[in-house]
Amino acid sequence: DAGITQSPRHKVTETGTPVTLRCHQTENHRYMYWYRQDPGHGLRLIHYSYGVKDTDKGEVSDGYSVSRSKTEDFLLTLESATSSQTSVYFCAISDRTSSNQPQHFGDGTRLSIL
Amino acid sequence: ELKVEQNPLFLSMQEGKNYTIYCNYSTTSDRLYWYRQDPGKSLESLFVLLSNGAVKQEGRLMASLDTKARLSTLHITAAVHDLSATYFCAVATYPGSQGNLIFGKGTKLSVKP
Numbered sequence: 001d002a003g004i005t006q007s008p009r010h011k012v013t014e015t016g017t018p019v020t021l022r023c024h025q026t027e028n029h030r031y032m033y034w035y036r037q038d039p040g041h042g043l044r045l046i047h048y049s050y051g052v053k054d055t056d057k058g059e060v061s062d063g064y065s066v067s068r069s070k071t072e073d074f075l076l077t078l079e080s081a082t083s084s085q086t087s088v089y090f091c092a093i094s095d096r097t098s099s100n101q102p103q104h105f106g107d108g109t110r111l112s113i114l
Numbered sequence: 115e116l117k118v119e120q121n122p123l124f125l126s127m128q129e130g131k132n133y134t135i136y137c138n139y140s141t142t143s144d145r146l147y148w149y150r151q152d153p154g155k156s157l158e159s160l161f162v163l164l165s166n167g168a169v170k171q172e173g174r175l176m177a178s179l180d181t182k183a184r185l186s187t188l189h190i191t192a193a194v195h196d197l198s199a200t201y202f203c204a205v206a207t208y209p210g211s212q213g214n215l216i217f218g219k220g221t222k223l224s225v226k227p
Contacts, residue, residue, distance in 0.1 A: 033214075042202060042217040043157075058214065090156070102147050102159035103204075103215065 003027050004106035006091050012112045019078040021109050023091030025071075031094045032074040033058075033103065034066060036087040043090065049074055081113045116141045118205050120218035127193045127225050135221045137186040137203035145206040146186045147215065148177050150199045157202065161188075193225045 003026030013019055023032060031050055035043040035058075045058030047066040055066050063085060065077045078085055088110050092103040117140040127133050137146070148160040161170045163179035163186060170177050174197065176189045186203055200222045204215040 040219060042219040043204075044217070045214055048214060059216075100162050100164055102149075102162050104159065105157040107156045 004091060004093055004104060006089075006106040006109050008109060009107065010110045012114065013081055014114055015082055016080050019081050019111065019113075021076045021089055021091075021111070023074045023076070023106060025074075025093045027093055027095070027104075028071060029093040029095045030071075031096050031103075032068065033092040033094075034064070034074065034076045035090045035092065036060065036085075037090060037108075038087050046076065046089075083113050085111065086113045087111060116143065116205060116207050116216045118203060118216050118218040120201075120203055120221050123219060123221060125221055125223045127190070127223065129194055129225055129227050130192050132192065133190050135188040135190075135201055135203075135223075137188070137205075137218055139184045139186075139205045139216075142181075142184075143205045143207070144181065146179050147204045148186070148188055149202045149204065151202065151220070152199050160201075190223070193223075195225050195227065198223055198225045 005024045007022045033048040034046040037043050044060045046060055046064050047058055049055045049068040052068055067075045088108050090108045091106040094103040095101050119138045121136050146163045149157040150160050151157045161177040166181040168179045174191045179186045200220045202217050202220045204217045207214050
């Protein structure tokens with residue numbers, strides 16, 4: 001299994017509070033991704049990173065920011081959480097030097113915003 | 115803009131039967147992936163399809179890719195209960211290794227005795 005750890009695994013918080021989710025990898029992969037998964041929507045890309053300090057927006061980036069200060073860590077921040085951001089968040093990593101390698105996913109963070 | 119459609123979204127099968135899940139996508143791409151997700155779990159990679167006519171098989175599952183028709187299929191042979199899960203296809207947004215993935219909404223498969 002790819003070495004990906006997401007923390008926390010579960011979180012309940014209130015509207016308007018800041019929330020940070022962490023993704024830690026031990027594979028030294030260059031690319032890291034944050035997705036959200038909602039019923040009826042599959043997985044949608046929030047932000048991704050293609051190297052330290054190199055990030056870009058995905059399909060549903062509004063209300064989220066990310067940071068990557070070292071290869072192994074990719075942080076997702078909700079500056080002021082809203083109920084619409086209640087979701088399951090998955091981190092993924094990939095080594096895109098070879099196109100036949102899939103993205104590998106972490107175990108997810110279940111986030112509830114009340 | 116790349117769109118990915120899977121059908122059916124829900125599939126209830128009897129054990130021993132065969133069925134096919136379809137994944138259509140709207141623009142040119144050279145990579146397609148199939149994933150499996152069990153309830154409350156992470157996504158597990160099943161197949162990577164890289165070229166027109168590619169076919170991959172693992173146990174009772176076989177995936178194929180037709181890039182000209184922009185279609186991939188996941189065929190289930192003689193279904194068993196252990197195959198019950200949600201299956202996602204994901205398509206790279208543009209040719210080459212730098213494209214990100216767009217996921218279909220998933221097909222929830224339930225195999226009943």
